[in-house]
Amino acid sequence: MSEVDLIEGFRDPVHMKALAALIKKECKSKINIMEVCGGHTHTIMKFGLSQILPELIEFVHGPGCPVCIMPKERIDHAIALASMPNTILATLGDMIRVPGSKTSLQKLRAEGKDIRSLYSPLDVIKIAQENPDKNVVFFAIGFETTTPMSAVLMQHAIENKLTNVFFHINHVTVPEAVEAIMSSGDALIDAFLGPSHVSVITGYKIYEPIAEKYHTPIVVAGFEPTDVMESVLRIVRQVNAGKSVVDNEYARAVSREGNLKAQALVNTYFEKRSHFRWRGIGDIPNSALKLRAEYAAFDAEIVFDDVLPKTELNDHKLCICGDILKGRAKPFDCKVFGKACTPTNPMGSCMVSSEGACSAYFKYGKLNLKGARA
Amino acid sequence: MSKKILLSHGGGGEETQSLIKELFFKHFENEILLRMEDAASLVMGSTKIAFTTDSFVVSPLFFKGGNIGKLAIAGTVNDLSMMGAKPKYLTCSFMIEEGFEYAKLEEIVISMRDEMAKSGVKIVAGDTKVVPRGGVDGLFINTAGIGEIQYEGISAHNLTQGDVIIVSNEVGNHGACILATREEIELESDLQTDCASLWKPVEALINAGVKIHALRDATRGGLSAVLNEWAETSKVCIEVDEAKIPVAQEVKGVCELLGFEPYEFANEGTMVICLPESEAQKAIDVLQRFPESAKCALIGKVTTAFTCKVVLHTPWGSERFLEPPKGELLPRIC
Numbered sequence: 134m135s136e137v138d139l140i141e142g143f144r145d146p147v148h149m150k151a152l153a154a155l156i157k158k159e160c161k162s163k164i165n166i167m168e169v170c171g172g173h174t175h176t177i178m179k180f181g182l183s184q185i186l187p188e189l190i191e192f193v194h195g196p197g198c199p200v201c202i203m204p205k206e207r208i209d210h211a212i213a214l215a216s217m218p219n220t221i222l223a224t225l226g227d228m229i230r231v232p233g234s235k236t237s238l239q240k241l242r243a244e245g246k247d248i249r250s251l252y253s254p255l256d257v258i259k260i261a262q263e264n265p266d267k268n269v270v271f272f273a274i275g276f277e278t279t280t281p282m283s284a285v286l287m288q289h290a291i292e293n294k295l296t297n298v299f300f301h302i303n304h305v306t307v308p309e310a311v312e313a314i315m316s317s318g319d320a321l322i323d324a325f326l327g328p329s330h331v332s333v334i335t336g337y338k339i340y341e342p343i344a345e346k347y348h349t350p351i352v353v354a355g356f357e358p359t360d361v362m363e364s365v366l367r368i369v370r371q372v373n374a375g376k377s378v379v380d381n382e383y384a385r386a387v388s389r390e391g392n393l394k395a396q397a398l399v400n401t402y403f404e405k406r407s408h409f410r411w412r413g414i415g416d417i418p419n420s421a422l423k424l425r426a427e428y429a430a431f432d433a434e435i436v437f438d439d440v441l442p443k444t445e446l447n448d449h450k451l452c453i454c455g456d457i458l459k460g461r462a463k464p465f466d467c468k469v470f471g472k473a474c475t476p477t478n479p480m481g482s483c484m485v486s487s488e489g490a491c492s493a494y495f496k497y498g499k500l501n502l503k504g505a506r507a
Numbered sequence: 508m509s510k511k512i513l514l515s516h517g518g519g520g521e522e523t524q525s526l527i528k529e530l531f532f533k534h535f536e537n538e539i540l541l542r543m544e545d546a547a548s549l550v551m552g553s554t555k556i557a558f559t560t561d562s563f564v565v566s567p568l569f570f571k572g573g574n575i576g577k578l579a580i581a582g583t584v585n586d587l588s589m590m591g592a593k594p595k596y597l598t599c600s601f602m603i604e605e606g607f608e609y610a611k612l613e614e615i616v617i618s619m620r621d622e623m624a625k626s627g628v629k630i631v632a633g634d635t636k637v638v639p640r641g642g643v644d645g646l647f648i649n650t651a652g653i654g655e656i657q658y659e660g661i662s663a664h665n666l667t668q669g670d671v672i673i674v675s676n677e678v679g680n681h682g683a684c685i686l687a688t689r690e691e692i693e694l695e696s697d698l699q700t701d702c703a704s705l706w707k708p709v710e711a712l713i714n715a716g717v718k719i720h721a722l723r724d725a726t727r728g729g730l731s732a733v734l735n736e737w738a739e740t741s742k743v744c745i746e747v748d749e750a751k752i753p754v755a756q757e758v759k760g761v762c763e764l765l766g767f768e769p770y771e772f773a774n775e776g777t778m779v780i781c782l783p784e785s786e787a788q789k790a791i792d793v794l795q796r797f798p799e800s801a802k803c804a805l806i807g808k809v810t811t812a813f814t815c816k817v818v819l820h821t822p823w824g825s826e827r828f829l830e831p832p833k834g835e836l837l838p839r840i841c
Binding site: 140144146149150153178179180181182184185239240243244252358476477487496497 | 511512513514515521522690750759760763765766821822823824825826827828830833
């Protein structure tokens, strides 16, 4: 089977139209569905799914983009670390672009600092071996999906007896963030699309307490357009039947228990942080990980504590990312959307990464404006 | 902090456009330059010529289906061809890093010779510089070229309602091939660059009497950059059917793995053609005779729905804007 067989079948126009027709036929009441994960936001916007769904279905774009929820002070940490002499800072994807309080890693790189954007965290091993005289700091980001890769990197760093590899850990966890949004009391969310890749690692059991406590159906969905459509249909059917359970549409990759080996590896090196500040949401208890105390020698937050800024930095008061994340507003409701706040110069969290809600609206969503095409 | 040039300024997207307009045009401003075509069209005596230049800094220097030398010839030949000009003469400058292997340089030079034979163009002047280690990354090549204009009036300003859009080949092969080579992604298939000189198919279109409104090779920024630039320059809307855009399976795979769009990937031997709908079949019949354009397809049409915008239609009836590429694309692909 080629890699594309895994794609095309899930984008089949006949299936897409059939699913749209079924949802239209069966959906009887207004349902606000939060897609927790930025990957789903991307799918919904890129494939124009809202346009073929009934108006009763409304998507609320959740906090599941690890770059977007990174508070500015931690971006400043990355910038401070990258500015140290004899240092290589390595990180993933969009982090390079995100502005901190004064500059971005991208601009710092143009000034000659050694900043590497990696596809695989394990590349850090090679970089560290090739540069034994330099500190190599891995600025680790991501939800439960990417945490095991950081754990494997740690394992390899120890096995290779590398003493010049350091970790700045920003791994965050989904259930606590969802709990924080729901427990605020003012969130307008009736159901969830559960994340795909997070669930591959954690298993879908982690969502069971939320479905029960808040009476919200949760369907773990794959990232392809038919996955999302099928999952919306399953949500509609749960709502119609008065049910609120965790269902697994992404059964080709997700089990109830998840990847136990990866979970064990993560537990070996990481433990819960008591608090983590989420950009756009605020402080959420137990919502992130840190290195266990016995690995303090690898922990950039401890080893380089003296260079790290400590001031908390909030977004501009015109930014409504917090309300967007709770389903109380859409990006188009924001006064600065697309004007003062753009992907090139983001003011708020949701515009920061390509997976953020505002960024996805900016890139794909202008045609979703009702009546845009007369 | 003082402003610095970022890699994104060279990506061929929005930032490149702003660097060109806000700095280069500000100081170099003249009527010919401001037309922003692939090549300048000039009148020398009674002859109309096209004149252009391009620098090649691709990394890696060798990739499946080509190398920097083949690119350096095809790139400039194509810039001339896109103005309806028969490529005649090139200049060539080599900037070589100290320590570069002679045998590799010869391999590159031989593939340049072979590529020139395809369009009949000649290198008639050149320059060689060798710089100390680290001064350049192996080898950079600049070529400039002049050609004799055989079909006048091709311009990004010419798109009108009722025109259709044809691409000459699958899109994204070059970008995906370079990325896969650079990131050491092992593909089981034989994905290779589309790098090719396009003068032969262009000449055949002209000889067949096909009316051409606009013509551009979709290099940096890919199909998306060309369509967006045209929509903006001609103040029209271009509506494209996503299902009709030819994309190789391997390219789709690379895009899915790494989160890119094939429409933003660079091509080095794929052109976009805008012509009146009545000319479309004739053009396709001509293009299909050449291996480099055998996979051509009619992908969309020019309308007035959203001025200066490109709209992509999905096969299930939704639509979205195809925004111009932004930010840091793949560095150094050509």
